[in-house]
Amino acid sequence: MVPASKFKRYLPKDYVELVDYGPFGKDYSEVGVKNMGTFKELVEEHPMCSGCWMAYYIKIIFAALPNPEDTVTIGTAGCGRLAISQAAVPFIYGNYGDQNAMASGITRAFRLRFPDRQKDVITIAGDGGMMDIGFSMTMHAWFRREKFTTIMLDNEVYGNTGGQESGMSIEGAVLKMSPKGKNFGKMPAMQLAITAGCVYVVKMSPTNINKSAKAIRRAIFAARKLGPTFIHVYTSCNIEYSIPTPDVFRDAKEMEKGRFAFEEFMTPEAKELFAVVESKKKREVS
Numbered sequence: 001m002v003p004a005s006k007f008k009r010y011l012p013k014d015y016v017e018l019v020d021y022g023p024f025g026k027d028y029s030e031v032g033v034k035n036m037g038t039f040k041e042l043v044e045e046h047p048m049c050s051g052c053w054m055a056y057y058i059k060i061i062f063a064a065l066p067n068p069e070d071t072v073t074i075g076t077a078g079c080g081r082l083a084i085s086q087a088a089v090p091f092i093y094g095n096y097g098d099q100n101a102m103a104s105g106i107t108r109a110f111r112l113r114f115p116d117r118q119k120d121v122i123t124i125a126g127d128g129g130m131m132d133i134g135f136s137m138t139m140h141a142w143f144r145r146e147k148f149t150t151i152m153l154d155n156e157v158y159g160n161t162g163g164q165e166s167g168m169s170i171e172g173a174v175l176k177m178s179p180k181g182k183n184f185g186k187m188p189a190m191q192l193a194i195t196a197g198c199v200y201v202v203k204m205s206p207t208n209i210n211k212s213a214k215a216i217r218r219a220i221f222a223a224r225k226l227g228p229t230f231i232h233v234y235t236s237c238n239i240e241y242s243i244p245t246p247d248v249f250r251d252a253k254e255m256e257k258g259r260f261a262f263e264e265f266m267t268p269e270a271k272e273l274f275a276v277v278e279s280k281k282k283r284e285v286s
Helices: 005-010 013-020 053-064 080-084 099-113 127-132 135-143 189-196 209-225 245-257 268-285
Strands: 071-075 091-093 120-126 149-154 200-204 229-234 263-266
Touching: 053 080, 053 120, 053 149, 053 209, 053 245, 071 080, 071 099, 080 091, 080 120, 099 120, 099 127, 099 135, 120 127, 120 209, 127 135, 127 149, 135 149, 135 189, 149 189, 149 209, 189 200, 189 229, 189 263, 200 209, 209 229, 209 263, 209 268, 263 268
Parallel strands: 071 091, 071 120, 120 149, 149 229, 200 229
Antiparallel strands: 200 263
16 A cells, blocks of 8 residues: 555654555566565565575565555464564464464455455465464365465474474484484375365475466465465475585475476366466556
8 A cells, every 4th residue: 555645754664665665556567576686575684594495485475475565474383484474564473273263264354344455364384383283274264265375384394393293294204303203104285275175276396486476476366266275385494404505495496306396276267367367467567
């Protein structure tokens, strides 16, 4: 939202800078991922570890938002919330694992309170918060066809609490607090999301920022009109898996060839919606 010029001097300086130099009220072609570094971004500083691939992807999420001034993010305990909570977008910190339950209520409240204004709700959490402790609330939000986007930052470990295995760790994974190795395989999150009714689902390793941003934007656009959407993204924990900082990108590229090879599912209704939305954007740019 762009404030009237007479009111600018009464508003917080940070907000005014996001209007004047940042993405608030701007077209995506001006402030999207292709232009990162040329405008005031929603995430500038964060306390994540050096070389953290999760922090890199979180910056992409916020740079890809269609309407950041009308977006709310919801998260829970985990590494990701350290950067998500630093963004210039309202953030709600829920009890461990209840982020999708909270998003259900907030999405419904927004539709009642702002019937003529689009408000985007996005849950962003790690594999532990999303698929272990929050599993039931994640699934039930999808079964109920709640209209918001879910993004799982999968580092395949409880990186925030010392290195325990999660449901998303691979079979045989030996970690600091799981020294005997995990004795069952990785949960099929993508298949679960499709079965539960998500209208758009992506699994990927985010090595290409344009491809990553396109998936995020598609997920948000589909959630507005059709129902729940889900992005399952690889965000390595270079600390718990002992990946040297210079090798973090190489590791992500290797994952892209294996268990995080790009997969995209969409319902016929979602495909039709994307054709309309994306062709409209192309016409606006030309």
